[in-house]
Amino acid sequence: MIPVFDGHNDFIQRVVAAGKNGRQVWLEGDGTGHIDLPRAKAGGFVGGFFAIWVPSPAGPNDEAAVRQMQNPPFNMPLPAEIPHDQALPHAFAQAVALRMLERAGTLDIVQTAQQIRDSIAAGRIAAIMHMEGVEAIRDMDALHLWHAAGLRSLGPVWSRPTRYGEGVPFAFPSSPDTGGPLTDLGKALVRECNQLRVMIDLSHLNEAGFNDVARLSDAPLVASHSCVHAISQSSRNLTDRQLQVIAESRGLVGLNFASSFLREDGKRLPLEDLDVMLRHLDHLLGFLGEDGVALGSDFDGALMPEDLAEVSALPRLLEAMAAHGYGEDLIRKIACDNWINLLERTWGR
Numbered sequence: 001m002i003p004v005f006d007g008h009n010d011f012i013q014r015v016v017a018a019g020k021n022g023r024q025v026w027l028e029g030d031g032t033g034h035i036d037l038p039r040a041k042a043g044g045f046v047g048g049f050f051a052i053w054v055p056s057p058a059g060p061n062d063e064a065a066v067r068q069m070q071n072p073p074f075n076m077p078l079p080a081e082i083p084h085d086q087a088l089p090h091a092f093a094q095a096v097a098l099r100m101l102e103r104a105g106t107l108d109i110v111q112t113a114q115q116i117r118d119s120i121a122a123g124r125i126a127a128i129m130h131m132e133g134v135e136a137i138r139d140m141d142a143l144h145l146w147h148a149a150g151l152r153s154l155g156p157v158w159s160r161p162t163r164y165g166e167g168v169p170f171a172f173p174s175s176p177d178t179g180g181p182l183t184d185l186g187k188a189l190v191r192e193c194n195q196l197r198v199m200i201d202l203s204h205l206n207e208a209g210f211n212d213v214a215r216l217s218d219a220p221l222v223a224s225h226s227c228v229h230a231i232s233q234s235s236r237n238l239t240d241r242q243l244q245v246i247a248e249s250r251g252l253v254g255l256n257f258a259s260s261f262l263r264e265d266g267k268r269l270p271l272e273d274l275d276v277m278l279r280h281l282d283h284l285l286g287f288l289g290e291d292g293v294a295l296g297s298d299f300d301g302a303l304m305p306e307d308l309a310e311v312s313a314l315p316r317l318l319e320a321m322a323a324h325g326y327g328e329d330l331i332r333k334i335a336c337d338n339w340i341n342l343l344e345r346t347w348g349r
Contacts, residue, residue: 002328003120004314005336006048007254007296008130008203008225011035013053014300015097026101034299034310037106040125043314046336047116047126049153049224050098051301054082054090054135056160060170060268069260069268075171079160082135091136095149098129109150113344128343130201130224133158133167139185140192147196152347154193155201155224156186156209159236164189165209172266174235176242177207190216197347202226202246203256203296204236214245219346221251225296227261228283231276234261243287252342253284254296259303271305274320281321281334290330294338 014033015022021030029036035045056079060069068074101107108119110126119126130153137143137154157167164186166179182190190213193200202210202223214221223246229237238246238253246253256262259271262280271277284293297304299311307316321331 001044002318002332003046003336004044005339008049009299010051010301012050012094012097016093039312042312045311046120049128049130051130051132052091052094053132054087072172072266076169078169081161084138087135111152112349113340116340128153135162153199158204166206167204168206168235171235173233176235179206181208182212194218199346221246221249223253225254225256225298227256228280236261247288252292254294257297259305274307278324293334
């Protein structure tokens with residue numbers, strides 16, 4: 001089985017929500033969600049980015065929002081920024097939960113590419129501590145504290161503003177050019193992340209913010225879980241110009257499995273087959289080449305395609321790639337190796 005190293009999941013929220021049963025949710029599963037250890041093993045999932053994320057009081061998974069997003073066009077207003085003092089306890093609880101999973105002995109929080117390789121070789125899950133929307137980071141001193149705690153990847157925004165910049169709304173059809181540039185603090189964040197070798201994630205960031213990161217950063221540009229705007233005109237998807245900029249930095253895009261970002265009609269309904277995913281992959285390969293395309297599922301954070309309902313179904317996507325004409329070496333790169341090599345270039349080890 002070809003291993004899969006994945007660019008994004010929101011599993012830690014489920015662990016925190018389960019309270020004292022959080023360890024069991026990981027080790028045994030609870031019949032819900034997209035990820036647990038038994039299904040991860042069955043699907044060849046060997047690790048990925050485990051997101052720390054603070055939800056808004058109202059969001060895209062609420063019933064009213066889902067109904068609206070099932071019937072484009074739509075343009076959901078950006079949620080308000082979460083105040084730092086509210087965001088920090090949520091983020092801290094998720095970081096604690098990830099450390100708890102590490103103590104269970106089946107998962108390693110990794111900070112170097114070699115640690116990823118070692119964890120996979122030992123049969124454990126290699127987990128990168130990632131933060132999606134950094135309201136919990138008040139300033140650069142706090143960034144250093146989170147780095148010391150194991151944070152190695154962050155996205156300055158989710159789909160709401162922060163003190164660092166602006167995210168894109170959930171909108172279809174829409175350009176990602178939806179708001180202003182990074183703030184002065186956001187620009188300082190980019191520079192400090194470069195110094196610490198923390199990966200900066202462009203997914204959810206608007207086009208003006210994207211341009212600022214591209215101008216300021218000395219690291220490869222990365223969108224951990226995004227799709228192709230030329231195929232699905234969602235504000236969350238990347239234009240061909242953005243793909244070219246990422247390619248010129250020797251960066252990477254992880255293909256998002258979220259049905260609404262894959263579907264040409266933008267509807268928040270399960271994708272019926274995997275053909276359109278292969279079209280997105282073909283398009284990404286055309287710009288980024290064989291070393292610049294990977295996977296970024298968004299498991300436990302989005303509506304999955306019918307044939308990729310949860311992590312144990314990952315081999316179906318790899319089989320579809322093979323049937324589409326991708327060779328084994330290319331499939332292995334997309335499924336696993338490209339992420340590890342990108343992180344080695346970004347982290348420096």
